Amino acid sequence: MNGAESLVRTLVAGGVDVCFTNPGTSEMHFVAALDRVEGMRCVLGLFEGVVTGAADGYYRMKGAPASTLLHLGPGLANGLANLHNAKKANSGIVNIVGQHATYHIGYNAPLTSDIEGLARPMSGWVRTSPDAQSVAADGAAAIAAAKAAQIATLILPADTAWNEADGIAQVPVNSQRANYSAQSVDHAAKVLRNGGASTLLLMTGSALTEHGLALAAQIAGKTGCKVMGQTYNPRMARGRGRFSIDRIPYVIEQALPILKDFRNIVLVEANDPVAFFAYPNKPSMLKPQGCEVHRMTSGAENSVAALEALAGALHAQPSDRQPQKLVELAKPTGALTHASIAQAIAMAIPENAIVVDESITTGRGFFPPTAAAAPHDWLQNMGGSIGFSTPVATGAAVACPDRKVICMVGDGSAMYTLQSLWTQAREGLNVVTIVFANKIYQILRGEFDGVGAGQPGQRAQDMLKIDRPDLDFVALAKGMGVPGRAVANADDFNKALAEAVAEPGPRLIEVQM
Amino acid sequence: MNGAESLVRTLVAGGVDVCFTNPGTSEMHFVAALDRVEGMRCVLGLFEGVVTGAADGYYRMKGAPASTLLHLGPGLANGLANLHNAKKANSGIVNIVGQHATYHIGYNAPLTSDIEGLARPMSGWVRTSPDAQSVAADGAAAIAAAKAAQIATLILPADTAWNEADGIAQVPVNSQRANYSAQSVDHAAKVLRNGGASTLLLMTGSALTEHGLALAAQIAGKTGCKVMGQTYNPRMARGRGRFSIDRIPYVIEQALPILKDFRNIVLVEANDPVAFFAYPNKPSMLKPQGCEVHRMTSGAENSVAALEALAGALHAQPSDRQPQKLVELAKPTGALTHASIAQAIAMAIPENAIVVDESITTGRGFFPPTAAAAPHDWLQNMGGSIGFSTPVATGAAVACPDRKVICMVGDGSAMYTLQSLWTQAREGLNVVTIVFANKIYQILRGEFDGVGAGQPGQRAQDMLKIDRPDLDFVALAKGMGVPGRAVANADDFNKALAEAVAEPGPRLIEVQM
Known part of the structure; x- marks a missing residue:
């Protein structure tokens, strides 16, 4: 099999069985391999921003990476804005970008550009395969990086796709989401135990499942703390029966008064709250002066397990959850407001x-x-x-x-x-x-x-x-x-x-x- | 006046009076300055690829740069593919990209990214203004770079736009297109004088005006050389009355036989002909073995003046131009083929x-x-x-x-x-x-x-x-x-x-x- 086929087989074997694509000449051997390899669903987009954004959405809902297939530097460039969004969401993507054949790059043909340079700002992992024998192993490494919630950009020179390869490669044992720091949970418990209503539990990322939110509701009921989400969150379980939380408002004049009385903020994956933009004579950081910030988990850690431990340390029970008053719904009539x-x-x-x-x-x-x-x-x-x-x-x-x-x-x-x-x-x-x-x-x-x-x-x-x-x-x-x-x-x-x-x-x- | 206004005034004074734009928050002071500064035509695009491509088209027809206005790293990213095309066309653009306020960048707000890193692969000149007092001078330097046919990316942190500036800056004296090397023209004349039909005069860029082509026609008539254009050319004068030249075909199987008998190629701004892509078992370089390549002018030089000197050295006259047989035109009927x-x-x-x-x-x-x-x-x-x-x-x-x-x-x-x-x-x-x-x-x-x-x-x-x-x-x-x-x-x-x-x-x- 050639390098392209070794990559497609490695992807499928590694559980990456969807490819969002907008291919060109240098990617034709990858496309050809689809006819020989079972199990890869290839989805065409008419523009690369569709391709990379779709891979982001896929990861958020599946919790597992899809691959992309983009055409050289400009094809990657068209996909960069949504890779930026995906990177900030901690979405994992196996981002495959074609390149000229290794020996052709130096001739400066029209589509030649610095692909690695373009990829680096929006990627956590970047590698150019040097030859067909390396493609499968590089693909497996990209899968591992994507499973660890990174944009993994694998650049594939055309000759590495069409030359003979050795076979498929196994993905290194999946780097599971790290556990959490027991010390950070203990510290958060202490802060929450003493803080009452002046403590904010600020959550995002993997914490915002139905179960994570339910644990937060118990902790809030037990300690009197406030629970909020970031202004923006990759995915939040919502609707009837789920613990409903507010988010920090986007508008800085609304955010500052909401945060002004907190003395402590416990971060569950969230960032220390910062204004989306700077404005003249307004602060960049949204927390009030003197407010202490305590990180319980980061984006790489298991926040739901940490919340379980935190609820345990605080002896918070399902029965501690307070009822919430929801807005009454009725089909509106009249004007659109x-x-x-x-x-x-x-x-x-x-x-x-x-x-x-x-x-x-x-x-x-x-x-x-x-x-x-x-x-x-x-x-x-x-x-x-x-x-x-x-x-x-x-x-x-x-x-x-x-x-x-x-x-x-x-x-x-x-x-x-x-x-x-x-x-x-x-x-x-x-x-x-x-x-x-x-x-x-x-x-x-x-x-x-x-x-x-x-x-x-x-x-x-x-x-x-x-x-x-x-x-x-x-x-x-x-x-x-x-x-x-x-x-x-x-x-x-x-x-x-x-x-x-x-x-x-x-x-x-x-x-x- | 603030930094943004100093930039808009510097652009207008420097002859850059069109701005293709898709602005965001960090560019609002630039937009606000439009109401205070006469003489800037601002054209909105709904996507940044429209903006940068329009600036390319503007430069090709005007021979002078327009400016763009893009929103932070992702806005630049969306415009990069057409900046790539513009760069390869030697088009000059004053490419203005907003950035977070200098003091806000470190907080890693959602839109933060490595803007200079993104810009570099598709730019010839990149600078981030450090403060409002520098914006006008940086803008003037960007205009000079763009007039010298470069993509000049000027990154403007929001506080450099809204803080007080000193006034406008003068653009350094326009770096004219360089002259040509008389030695290279003499050498080309010698090659053409001796080469006859086995010599190819391969032209692109500024050579392809009506006058440049007419000179090439005289030289061809006088020496028997063949004149061709690159496969792709930024702008070519064509139609009745103009010297009509073929281009090197895109398809390599068609290009190779057309070039196979040339012993010498004289390059007028053109690249040594190279295949658009590499293909297995086909060459990257299109010239036949043993063919010598002679560069008469590069993209930065005055090719029409060089062609005039070449015609003079060869004693080529308007009367040497051979008549061309054109295809007969008739309104087609029937099926679309x-x-x-x-x-x-x-x-x-x-x-x-x-x-x-x-x-x-x-x-x-x-x-x-x-x-x-x-x-x-x-x-x-x-x-x-x-x-x-x-x-x-x-x-x-x-x-x-x-x-x-x-x-x-x-x-x-x-x-x-x-x-x-x-x-x-x-x-x-x-x-x-x-x-x-x-x-x-x-x-x-x-x-x-x-x-x-x-x-x-x-x-x-x-x-x-x-x-x-x-x-x-x-x-x-x-x-x-x-x-x-x-x-x-x-x-x-x-x-x-x-x-x-x-x-x-x-x-x-x-x-x-």
């Missing part, structure tokens, strides 16, 4: 749905009503690069064909990687994309003021508004084979949501605001 | 048009008939990263509002940066986009065989074909405010072309193959 949109979505989320949230300003109030929705998982953008949601929804749907994916996205964000819709149509994925068409990068309207730039004049406003011409998302969806519908009032939105959720395959709803 | 499509386009190209060519396999035969079309400029992809044409057409139309732009693009390529259409609609740009919808990455079908992967089976074919579902480009164009029309026979194509060329503003034609 941020509040009625939130109610409609909360009513429509089906049991066990996956909600991918890039709703930006429209969705700032979505959390309270959706806490009362049917149980679901809620995925957010960890790297802040917009164009995250439609690819992540695509990959999540590939990972979980039996679950409905609700992708909520602002119109500005939707236009970055809208090609996702075509992949959803091709693969028959159960994704309902809801586009909030307010015709402006509304977040920037707020940020303009936030950074002290005052009120935008006409020329500045032209750079924030995306009307003139209006985007027609129903036509765009039709162009990629996805049925769509535009709604301009709450009743139509309710109906469109119910239909879209009931039907198999992708649907798009344009919410005209 | 590669040949009838080429005829229809050659008939429709209006006087002084700008043709942007990403027609890939469909367009391999476009050169002979279009040599007989009305005079026009022909722009090609220098870096091989697809998604080049629709942004480059956008920027070319901004640079030359009085000229019609004909953008020819394969369906696969069109889907990378189709957001260009929205910018064309917003700005009322005179661009006719012709999408060749053959529903497959047809070039890869050939490459699959070329790299020795044999015949694709079903699974491999699924990664090459982009049917299932079919893309509807008329719907996609409508979604972005561009009127479109699909055609399936030559008569309809003729009519659609005539209408689209006659009407102002953008139009799209989907050619169903």
Whole structure:
């Protein structure tokens, strides 16, 4: 077998059996190997940002890496923004990038570029295979790195793909998520025992499962501490029956008063809270002066086990969990407002749905009503690069064909990687994309003021508004084979949501605001 | 004035009065300055690949750089593929990238990344401004680098934009294109004088103006040498009355026999001819064994002046130019074939048009008939990263509002940066986009065989074909405010072309193959 086939067989044997791809000439032997190797599902994207974002969504829902297949430096470049988001989410990806044949690189043909240099900022692991005999072992090492929640970029010169290889390689024994530090748990228990309401348990990452949140609820009931999530979290179990937590608000003027009375913050995978951007005369760090920060677990550790130990140390019991008052849900009627949109979505989320949230300003109030929705998982953008949601929804749907994916996205964000819709149509994925068409990068309207730039004049406003011409998302969806519908009032939105959720395959709803 | 305003004023004073932009929070002070500074035209793109590609097209037609405005590392990443193409075209761009405030970078907020690391592979000049007082001078240095045909990436931390600056800076005296080496011209003259038909004059870049080509025609007439262009060229003057040259074919099996009898190649800015990709058991270098290569000018030199000197040394006169037999043009009728499509386009190209060519396999035969079309400029992809044409057409139309732009693009390529259409609609740009919808990455079908992967089976074919579902480009164009029309026979194509060329503003034609 050649190097490409040795890699595909190594991937399948190592449990990496999905490849999101946008290949070119240098990747043709990898593609050819698909006809000879059973067990690899290859999913084509029309743009590389779809490919890398889909791999992120896949990892978040499967807890195991997919692979990608990208074409040389520029193909990698097109995928970097969503690799950035994936890296910040601690998602693992076997990111395979073709390269010119080793002996051809020095001739500076048009597509030649510094691929390793491009890969490094968004990867945790980078390697170029030197020859066909090395490809399988390098692939196995990449799988191990991806299973350890890294972006593992494996660069494959064309001759290493077509030359004869030795066979497949075994993936090193899976580096399990590390345990936790008993000392850090003991220290956290001491802080919580003495701190009461002035202590914040700040959680993200693997802590935000239904069980992790239930443990946090017991700890809060027992000690009186407050539990919150980061502003953004890779995946959070939510909905009826689950412990509902608030997140630190994005807007710094809202975040600072919420945090101002805490004397201690215990971090469960979370970062010491920091403003998304700097603003003149406002702090970068959000905690109040004198507040002490205690790290209980990092992203590499087993936070649920640590929470179990913490609950044990505090003698917290399921019976300590306090009841929570949820927002009452009712189908909204009349005009579409941020509040009625939130109610409609909360009513429509089906049991066990996956909600991918890039709703930006429209969705700032979505959390309270959706806490009362049917149980679901809620995925957010960890790297802040917009164009995250439609690819992540695509990959999540590939990972979980039996679950409905609700992708909520602002119109500005939707236009970055809208090609996702075509992949959803091709693969028959159960994704309902809801586009909030307010015709402006509304977040920037707020940020303009936030950074002290005052009120935008006409020329500045032209750079924030995306009307003139209006985007027609129903036509765009039709162009990629996805049925769509535009709604301009709450009743139509309710109906469109119910239909879209009931039907198999992708649907798009344009919410005209 | 603050740092952002000092930069905008420095750009305008330095002759950089167009900014293609997709800004975010860290760029809001730059956007705000637009309301206070006269003379900067700011053009919004919905995706950064549109922005950087437009700046490439602008430079090629204007011969002077535009600026861009991108949002942090991921915004830059989304623009890198077309910066790669621009770099390989020797286009100059003042590529401005926002960054977190200097004091905020260390906190690792979500959007933090290694921006300089990302920029370096696709830039000739990279600098991060350290403070507001430095921004104007750094901007002036970036303009100078861009005028010297480099991608000049200027990274602007948010606090350097909002803090008080000293004022504007003057751009260092424009580094003119260097002259040429008289010795190299003398050497080339000697080679050509003795070489006759076994000598190839291989030209690209600034040599391919109407005048540069006319000089080459005289030299060919005088010495009997052959004149060719590279496979891809940034801009070539073409059409009736101009000296028509062939290009080295992309397909290596066609290129090798065409070059096999040359004993000498004189390079005018061109590269020593190299295969686009490596293929097993085929050479990387295309020249025959024993062929000597002589460089007359490089990309930084004045090739037209060198050709004038060369013609003088050879006593070549306008009267030495030999007549060329052009293909006869006639409006095609009946089925759409590669040949009838080429005829229809050659008939429709209006006087002084700008043709942007990403027609890939469909367009391999476009050169002979279009040599007989009305005079026009022909722009090609220098870096091989697809998604080049629709942004480059956008920027070319901004640079030359009085000229019609004909953008020819394969369906696969069109889907990378189709957001260009929205910018064309917003700005009322005179661009006719012709999408060749053959529903497959047809070039890869050939490459699959070329790299020795044999015949694709079903699974491999699924990664090459982009049917299932079919893309509807008329719907996609409508979604972005561009009127479109699909055609399936030559008569309809003729009519659609005539209408689209006659009407102002953008139009799209989907050619169903």
